Amino acid sequence: MTTADLALPIKSAEPSTSTMKALVYHGPGKPAWESKPRPTLQHEEDAIVRITTSTICGTDLHILKGDLSAVLDGRILGHEGIGVVEQVGKDVSEFHVGDKVIISCVTACLRCDFCKKRMYSHCRNGGWILGYTLDGTQAEYVRIPYADGSLYALPEGGDEDAFVMLSDILPTGFECGVLNGQVKPGDTVAIVGAGPVGIAVLLTAQFYSPSEIIMIDLDDKRLAVAKQFGATTTINSADGHAADQVMKFTKGAGVDVAIEAVGLPATFDICQGIIGAGGHIANVGVHGKPVTLHMEKLWDRNISLTTRLVDTVTTPMLLKIVESGKLQPHKLVTHTFPMKDILKAYDTFGNAAKDGALKVVLKAEEVVLKAEAQ
Ligand SMILES: NC(=O)c1ccc[n+]([C@@H]2O[C@H](COP(=O)([O-])OP(=O)(O)OC[C@H]3O[C@@H](n4cnc5c(N)ncnc54)[C@H](O)[C@@H]3O)[C@@H](O)[C@H]2O)c1
Ligand SMILES: [Zn+2]
Numbered sequence: 369m370t371t372a373d374l375a376l377p378i379k380s381a382e383p384s385t386s387t388m389k390a391l392v393y394h395g396p397g398k399p400a401w402e403s404k405p406r407p408t409l410q411h412e413e414d415a416i417v418r419i420t421t422s423t424i425c426g427t428d429l430h431i432l433k434g435d436l437s438a439v440l441d442g443r444i445l446g447h448e449g450i451g452v453v454e455q456v457g458k459d460v461s462e463f464h465v466g467d468k469v470i471i472s473c474v475t476a477c478l479r480c481d482f483c484k485k486r487m488y489s490h491c492r493n494g495g496w497i498l499g500y501t502l503d504g505t506q507a508e509y510v511r512i513p514y515a516d517g518s519l520y521a522l523p524e525g526g527d528e529d530a531f532v533m534l535s536d537i538l539p540t541g542f543e544c545g546v547l548n549g550q551v552k553p554g555d556t557v558a559i560v561g562a563g564p565v566g567i568a569v570l571l572t573a574q575f576y577s578p579s580e581i582i583m584i585d586l587d588d589k590r591l592a593v594a595k596q597f598g599a600t601t602t603i604n605s606a607d608g609h610a611a612d613q614v615m616k617f618t619k620g621a622g623v624d625v626a627i628e629a630v631g632l633p634a635t636f637d638i639c640q641g642i643i644g645a646g647g648h649i650a651n652v653g654v655h656g657k658p659v660t661l662h663m664e665k666l667w668d669r670n671i672s673l674t675t676r677l678v679d680t681v682t683t684p685m686l687l688k689i690v691e692s693g694k695l696q697p698h699k700l701v702t703h704t705f706p707m708k709d710i711l712k713a714y715d716t717f718g719n720a721a722k723d724g725a726l727k728v729v730l731k732a733e734e735v736v737l738k739a740e741a742q
């Protein structure tokens with residue numbers, strides 16, 4: 369495809385002006401809210417979306433820690449959001465200017481070999497690129513490649529705080545945790561990490577009626593929230609004895625499913641220490657450091673260990689459940705900030721225990737002004 373091919377025609381609300389504000393990564397520990405050029409259409413399958421709601425993910429915290437070296441200086445972060453379509457390339461057929469859309473954290477061309485296997489996470493033309501190797505959603509505008517495969521229509525009148533959880537955490541918790549962990553009715557499930565992703569695992573694990581869900585974290589406030597969302601037992605692992613407590617609780621049997629939703633060697637070790645014979649360890653956390661695989665203990669345990677980058681193939685199904693009100697993920701939102709205060713929002717989410725933060729939501733200026741006027 370040549371640049372000339374890509375140029376026109378486009379369907380547009382109005383021509384884009386030059387600059388916007390965005391959260392820009394300048395290396396570990398160095399985010400900045402600054403001016404960037406507004407994105408423009410580059411391919412016929414692109415859409416430009418004006419962000420109304422965005423959020424911060426635990427993965428953004430990993431990026432700021434320097435765990436993901438593929439993120440370069442100057443990158444706009446963020447891979448979750450809802451917005452309004454401002455412009456579409458001529459080959460976008462499902463979305464039109466003015467549509468309200470949920471942005472998927474994973475971009476899918478729907479045509480390559482991985483997309484045909486429904487492994488959108490490894491799409492040859494997309495995958496997880498937003499806020500990683502392509503500019504993301506913590507901005508006033510974002511360019512979404514392959515819009516038809518990467519956006520979902522926001523249901524009429526849908527609560528953005530609920531539906532934004534479909535960008536990432538609900539499909540992630542369900543696919544990487546619950547489906548890969550093969551949660552079954554009656555199972556004893558342990559979830560290590562009670563952040564938004566761990567809570568999304570907790571919510572979606574209950575589709576299958578496990579008999580026990582043990583939630584493990586360092587933060588008592590998040591553990592209390594987990595109880596409200598259906599955890600049957602909570603364990604604070606600060607004393608380093610979480611695995612012993614789980615083994616005692618299960619009378620030495622260990623758990624059927626252990627789901628890692630933090631991304632640290634210590635939390636992966638808890639999963640290895642509590643998995644019962646025939647069980648499944650499902651890793652969800654993004655890891656920046658190697659872990660030790662204890663084959664000397666696990667070789668005869670008939671276990672499985674899975675890893676997964678969210679494919680977002682279950683997003684349409686989860687969308688229906690949120691629409692029905694059977695899942696109410698807006699309850700995860702503890703803090704709302706105007707987008708321009710995103711650095712404060714990062715501070716709150718990054719020090720969640722201090723302010724009792726779970727999911728931190730960011731609103732565009734126009735949304736804030738509208739809410740104030742009401
Ligand atoms: N696989 C994927 O596709 C995918 C997608 C999205 C997020 N993630 C990853 O999922 C993980 C969770 O994301 P989140 O948004 O919930 O992050 P988060 O940072 O809000 O939550 C992490 C939780 O882990 C707890 N924790 C930290 N150290 C601990 C320890 N030693 N023992 C017990 N608990 C500990 C924290 O208190 C916190 O509640 C992150 O690693 C994120 O990168 C993976
Ligand atoms: Zn994420």
Ligand SMILES: [Zn+2]
Nearest residue numbers: 477480483491
């Ligand atoms: Zn593809």
